[in-house]
Amino acid sequence: MARILIIDDDPNMAEMVEIALRTEGHETRAFSDAESALGAIDSMRPEAMIVDIMLPGRDGLDFVSTVRANSRVPIVFMTGRAQMRDKIRGYRVGGDDYVVKPFLLTELALRVDSLLRRDAWAARPPDTLSVGDLILNVADGTAQRGCRSLKLTRDEFDIVSALASTPGKPWSPESLARRLGIPTDSPRHMAESIYVKMSRLRAKIAHPGEAVLLHTRRGSGYTISAEAD
Known part of the structure; x- marks a missing residue:
């Protein structure tokens, strides 16, 4: 259904997320750091992104802030940070949704589907x-x-x-x-x-x-x- 870019430095977590999304028919590509993901955006042209906040080097917040300068692609943050101030920071830099680890993979897939539908409707005349x-x-x-x-x-x-x-x-x-x-x-x-x-x-x-x-x-x-x- 959609091309989805995933960034998580935990290979096991990234693999589980990929499996869950591919089961729904999505194409996925996972990266362990923000710089590698940024370098692949132009060729991959993702239709949604799932981004961990805690990453080596450039963190997920900085990555999303950079992406938002040129794109409105739907973005879901996934992180172990559950405090409200962390969620507010995520939304302020341009995140569309926020899931806290541990989470159900089915819930993540539903959130991604919801954002994709919303984005598809917004891109067309509403009537x-x-x-x-x-x-x-x-x-x-x-x-x-x-x-x-x-x-x-x-x-x-x-x-x-x-x-x-x-x-x-x-x-x-x-x-x-x-x-x-x-x-x-x-x-x-x-x-x-x-x-x-x-x-x-x-x-x-x-x-x-x-x-x-x-x-x-x-x-x-x-x-x-x-x-x-």
């Missing part, structure tokens, strides 16, 4: 989303394809608007389930629920003779694109 000839009116929850109005349920609109907020990038079934409030403790039931909703949504969006917009990426999830597979 409409469009993919090809499909137009979604976010304000009133209506959808139209060409001259045809689509009668979508609330869940169907939430799914297609999520996909349209990041066109071409897959959403895992678990990420969609979380967005819809579907329990994820039973992976099989969760996947079946999303599959059924996607099947109905495909039938409504693409009538015979119309280009297919919804696609399944094996091993990654679902995506929307006006380009054929």
Whole structure:
């Protein structure tokens, strides 16, 4: 779904964070110090960052302050510092969220997903989303394809608007389930629920003779694109 840069001088922690995020379909790259990470930003073009505050040499606060001079990429601080004054410093230099070690990896993944969705929505006009000839009116929850109005349920609109907020990038079934409030403790039931909703949504969006917009990426999830597979 997104390219995520991680900085932590603890290799075990960095590896666990990478595994958790890759499970969600993200691409990750980890660094043990701020200087190495700064040197890789231009080539990697991360869409989110997870930064430890306590780092060798330049610390995480200084790193984020430097990044913020040229970028609004979502940034999550992770640190063992739990005092309020430390959190305030993190937010003031440009952090978007703050998790205190030890933390649940699932919680970190949820926080990252939330920031990515917020950033995707902020980057587009707030009232409409469009993919090809499909137009979604976010304000009133209506959808139209060409001259045809689509009668979508609330869940169907939430799914297609999520996909349209990041066109071409897959959403895992678990990420969609979380967005819809579907329990994820039973992976099989969760996947079946999303599959059924996607099947109905495909039938409504693409009538015979119309280009297919919804696609399944094996091993990654679902995506929307006006380009054929």
